[in-house]
Amino acid sequence: MKISKKMSDVGTAIIGGGVVGLAVAAKLSASRQSVVVLEKNDHYGMETSSRNSEVIHAGIYYTPGSLKAKLCVEGRDEIYSLCRKHDIPYKEITKLITAADASELGKLESIYNNGLKNGIPLEIIDRRATLKLEPNIRTVGSIYSPLTGIVSAHGLMDYFYRTFLEHGGTLQLRCEVIAIEKLSSVYQITVREGSEESTFTSDVVINAAGLFADKIAALVGIDVDKAGYRQFFAKGSYFSMIPSKAKLVSRLVYPVPKDEGLGVHALIDWGGRLKFGPDVEYLEDGTFDYSVAEEKRSAFAESIRRILPGIVNGDITPDMSGIRAKLQRKGEPPRDFLIVHEKERGLEGLVNLLGIDSPGLTSSPAIARHVENLLS
Ligand SMILES: Cc1cc2nc3c(=O)[nH]c(=O)nc-3n(C[C@H](O)[C@H](O)[C@H](O)COP(=O)(O)OP(=O)(O)OC[C@H]3O[C@@H](n4cnc5c(N)ncnc54)[C@H](O)[C@@H]3O)c2cc1C
Structure with a gap:
């Protein structure tokens, strides 16, 4: 294994280029310098974000007061308005x-x-x-x-990606995060790109790794079973x-x-x-x-x-x-989205997003705003 020299240090590293990571990237890069999205696949949006029903959920089923209920309603309205403004394919199909x-x-x-x-x-x-x-x-x-409709998940992700680029953000493809260490005030991130490994630091880390988000939380040293983070x-x-x-x-x-x-x-x-x-x-x-x-x-x-x-x-x-x-095993009652700024664990600047199942696509722009608020 070749170990290359350090990649440049960044302000914010977002792990995962699914719809959630890209929505967060588009949002945070509007006000922050040096935001990078790290994605292990050849393209963004190749996992859950392109393997779903593409429904803009109205917000009917979720427990009142839950993050799912709140972020679905906010995200739904925002997606309709983004679609109208930016020609993202959608249909108010009902x-x-x-x-x-x-x-x-x-x-x-x-x-x-x-x-x-x-x-x-x-x-x-x-x-x-x-x-x-x-x-x-x-x-x-x-x-x-x-109010229930459908949206092109690819169209929505393309929009978030374009916005992110316009804000000066960088997407690093074929770049898998394999280690994260909290140093005194920054995170040291090790990535694998092909056969090369390299490290760099980031002040803020957003874990939007979808199916692998609990693995990423474990890399930072969180006991995922004790924390209730196992997916x-x-x-x-x-x-x-x-x-x-x-x-x-x-x-x-x-x-x-x-x-x-x-x-x-x-x-x-x-x-x-x-x-x-x-x-x-x-x-x-x-x-x-x-x-x-x-x-x-x-x-x-x-x-x-x-x-x-x-x-x-x-x-x-x-x-x-x-x-x-x-976040629940088969037969257990459904759990809410888990979106946590890990200050209380001594991990200032780390936001974990776990259990982002449906309505994650609908909620994505509202999740991004929620993450921004947690960091402010
Ligand atoms: C069958 C099904 C139907 C659904 N229908 C709907 C629907 O109709 N409406 C709706 O609102 N929601 C729906 N959802 C939910 C929605 O698809 C998800 O909530 C959403 O796509 C989650 O996006 P994400 O960005 O969190 O995850 P993902 O799209 O999985 O993105 C995570 C990214 O992280 C990357 N990654 C992981 N580990 C690493 C690592 N170590 N280093 C670098 N990159 C990494 C992955 O490669 C991936 O690209 C559905 C889900 C499913 C499965």
């Missing part, structure tokens, strides 16, 4: 959460009430009104969410509908959620394809395999029939998948 039978109406009402507590404009509509919007779905009544991984797979049935719905259609996750739902991607997903499959060994198992076909078709009763197993094909970083 969404239905629909009850397949009368037994689901109680749960539907409690989701509606939760959404109202979060200040989300929602409407309960009956079967007839639902069928006027979506004539092909199985329904006894729905929640209509006018668990829940894969979400998607199946796509054959083109002849791709027009069966025209907006996002979600079931009433049964277990973890929001339930396999219908979404329309940028190519006009109708997709269904994501399911929730906890990965036991932490290996990130993005292939979609053919064996899931029957279970998917079964879930889809809750929304579209006429679908047969042969109508769908395995599509893409993404992996969520969660």
Whole structure:
């Protein structure tokens, strides 16, 4: 292993070029000198940020008062306004959460009430009104969410990246952070670029490493189990509908959620394809395999029939998948985003972002503002 000389020291190092790292980079570089994003892949946005539903969530499901509820609502409004101003592809496609039978109406009402507590404009509509919007779905009544939309995740990341560059920031690709040490007033960061390792210092370190954020926290010496920072991984797979049935719905259609996750739902991607997903499959060994198992076909078709009763197993094909970083094990109650300026651990200037699962894409600009506030 060749050890090269020191890279130049910087003011702020952001670990991770996903949508969160890039949003934070765009924000902090507006007022700070010498901000660098360190990304281990060949391009930014190659992990979770490009493997999701691209939904601009309205903020319906999250616990009132939680960071997820607050940052989702703020981020949603900011994303719509950024999209309009900067030509980022988006659609105000709207969404239905629909009850397949009368037994689901109680749960539907409690989701509606939760959404109202979060200040989300929602409407309960009956079967007839639902069928006027979506004539092909199985329904006894729905929640209509006018503020739910879709955004091009790549378009949004490209915008954050351009803004960051305009502010004089630097993105260092193929640059993996492998060690971090707190010196008296700065952090010494060791990175691996190909076969070379080098070190430099940074006054501020933002850990936005997504699936690897707990590993980064551990590098700084935090006991992730004791701190409650250990991440668990829940894969979400998607199946796509054959083109002849791709027009069966025209907006996002979600079931009433049964277990973890929001339930396999219908979404329309940028190519006009109708997709269904994501399911929730906890990965036991932490290996990130993005292939979609053919064996899931029957279970998917079964879930889809809750929304579209006429679908047969042969109508769908395995599509893409993404992996969520969660702070709870399978079966445990959902935890909030964890965004901490680690002053109390004697780690002034280090901000850890962990468990940034959904609605992380929607919340990204608001997360960036939150991080800036934590540092001020
Ligand atoms: C199936 C699925 C569906 C979802 N749907 C939605 C949705 O519809 N709407 C929504 O709002 N949210 C959704 N989300 C959540 C959203 O995708 C995430 O919250 C968001 O993408 C997280 O972004 P991130 O930047 O934290 O992570 P990432 O995109 O994973 O970025 C982290 C980056 O850090 C880099 N990195 C890691 N370790 C190192 C290291 N040591 N050195 C250098 N670089 C490193 C990685 O290479 C990666 O590029 C979904 C998630 C999944 C999995």
